Amino acid sequence: MADKGIYRDRDGGLTLGHRQPVAQARKKLNLNFKSIRHGVDRPFLILILTLLGFGVLMMFSASYAWGLNDMGDGYYYARKQLTFAGIGLVGMLVASVWDYHFFQNTWVCYIFYIVMYGVCIYAAFFGSATADASRWIDLGFVQFQPSELLKVAFIMIFAYIMAVNFPKFDHWKYCVIPFTVIMGLTVVVLTLQRHLSAVMIIGVIGVSMMFVSGMPAKTFWKFMGILALVAVIGFVGLTLIGKFSYIQDRITSWRNPEGDIQDSTWQTYNSLLAIGSGGWFGLGFGESKQKFLYLPEAQNDFVFAVICEELGFVGALVVVVLFVLFVLRGFYIAANAKDRFGMLVAAGITIQIGLQAFLNIMVASNAIPNTGISLPFFSYGGTALIIQLAEMGILLNISRQGNIKK
Structure with a gap:
């Protein structure tokens, strides 16, 4: 009894x-699915599928020339991306019905975070390197990027600590210390990987989740002060040992994209040419000129430039509007979540995807220095796409159990 x-x-x-x-x-x-009272949020599901379909289509167009050049097959990247999308959709389906409270467990959260942290350390020292950035582990059939899963683990452990410690938020040692330690450890391993964009994303996610958690303003600003102090000390220390020397080169290229178009600014310069060539309505689907080996990473970090060239301002605006709707609906799901843990997880995932999209578009248009960040659902990459779709499943699961009118 x-x-x-x-x-x-x-x-x-x-x-x-x-x-x-x-x-x-x-x-x-974990197992009583009858407790899930409603179906998924249909508008959000339609939005996800629209982004995925549009993304795979544009990635195919952007990757065709590079597929021919790299693999002798223009459909190479498209076929692999479709495979990744299929695996991701299965993961999304499973995550949408498996109770997200599975992660609201001390052992699950901490073990998940510790394991992914260890894998990221391995990738930093023994992983595959591209442009001096060691972020990948070669599994033979795919290049696994563990930092993508570390972002999920970071969101889960932050949400768990905030949900459990919420009644004690007046005592800074229950929130400021654990959050500072976890964020600091995460930033260190991502810095070792030379993954500056992920450092920015983790920082914004952490601060945003604390802001929406209901933490007292006094405690929040105390955390911000400590975080800023640690960030300055870390940045100065890493700069002195030459760990951030490459950042100055990227800032120089950003300020003058025509300064060295045969070398350091080649990618940015061709991205701007592609965007400017599109005009209002673009050159037409498949008609991009810059994707024919002029624009490096056309199928990955700079797929947005190809979208602008082929579909013009109108096509670019459609992409932006889709991501804005994604963020708004994601926050709607968070606001109507069943509990604080679900609210924080939904907010964290929404911020992650929205911020990545924002930064990628800013990089492609040279509004900020090149940070090497992909466009969610559009850029080529198996690890990222599968994990993003699994995250969408978690959001759909939260919407199932939430107070959303279907």
């Missing part, structure tokens, strides 16, 4: 009622 008394609920608060036996609670938490 269940005991009656005061116990902690999922958000870490105190509740008067009956405590369920542990085995029964775990069974209900």
